Amino acid sequence: MGSGGYVIHSSVIIDPSAKIASDVTIGAYSIIGPGVEIGRGTVIGAHVQLVKNVKIGEYNQISAYSVLGGDPAHRMHQPEDETYLIIGNHNVIHEYAVFHRGAKVCGGVTRIGDYNYIMCYVHIGHDSQVMSHTTFVNNVNIAGSVVIEDYAYMGAYSFCFQRTRVGSSAMLTPRMMVSRNILPYMIVKEDQVCGVNRIGMQRRGYSEEQISRVKSLYKVICREKLLLTEVKAKLVQSEDVFAHEFLAFFNHGSFLRK
Structure with missing residues (x-):
């Protein structure tokens, strides 16, 4: 227990350059790396690693064993490149999530908006842009430079190829392989557009x-x-x-x- 409202386990490792707001909770054995910023009211579980240059807003929940802000999986990335992962407010991120920082050659910033609900084992690649109010079911994989618009629903085991885009309120059923953009408000099943997401609307x-x-x-x-x-x-x-x-x-x- 720290001063000023902090609840940080004694085993947590925090880089001196990290900035942690008041009323933040960090569970046992987590690692907070250089250039990390954590907004007020955020709860970070045990064994979480915030690798580098992760900017986290307010009232987020990040569950155990997530690794956020690791190096981008891009061959042209250099260790000295200053790139970022920016996460907004009120997001729920479940266990074993992996989000990479941006790659300098692609813009250098991966962004997660507000009020997203992200389940276990989700991977979000470098320079992807996840807007707000989205749902990611378990084991969704997002390659680099993908855009997921507001209120999109990503079914379990879905995969988005590099530079694809999923429109607002689109719904992907499980195991979708997205190689072409998905129009807003559509339901997509087995690589076919099969109707309008009436319930989502x-x-x-x-x-x-x-x-x-x-x-x-x-x-x-x-x-x-x-x-x-x-x-x-x-x-x-x-x-x-x-x-x-x-x-x-x-x-x-x-x-x-x-």
Whole structure:
């Protein structure tokens, strides 16, 4: 027990450069490395390693045996490169999670937003951007420079290839291999888009009328046998805000349609 509200086990190793706010709990045998910052109210379990340059916000829960802020798995990374892992507020990170810092050649920062729920054995690679309110079920693997948008649901054992993107409120069923971008609000099963994530949209407070509009756009994009240029032309002509959200997503590269 330390002064100022700290609850830090006597076996914890803390680098002198680390900055730890008040009301932080750190369990036995954890290691807090150089350049680490931990915001108030955060609870860190036993045997956690915060390797280097990890910036953690407020009221996060990080469970036992997680390793956050390790070197990026990138051949061009150099030991002297100053790169970072930045984690927001109110995240739950379960046991054995592994998040890498960014690689300098790819931007140098891996970011985790707020209110994410991340289960056991999840890996998040260098320079990936996980936004807010996402759910990662056990054993999800995210390669480098991946973007996971708000409220996305990543089923167990899902894998995202490098530089892919999962749209807002998309839902991936277990064991999905994501090699192309996933459109917002879609449910994807066995490498096929199979409908709109109605329940996910309802939980976010979308009305039935809004959900119906997304369903209509889903049919245009994924079920009508149109060329991509024809789909884009229809979306450009539409005044629907969801149409423009999908249209903006087209600029991020190829995406799963069928």
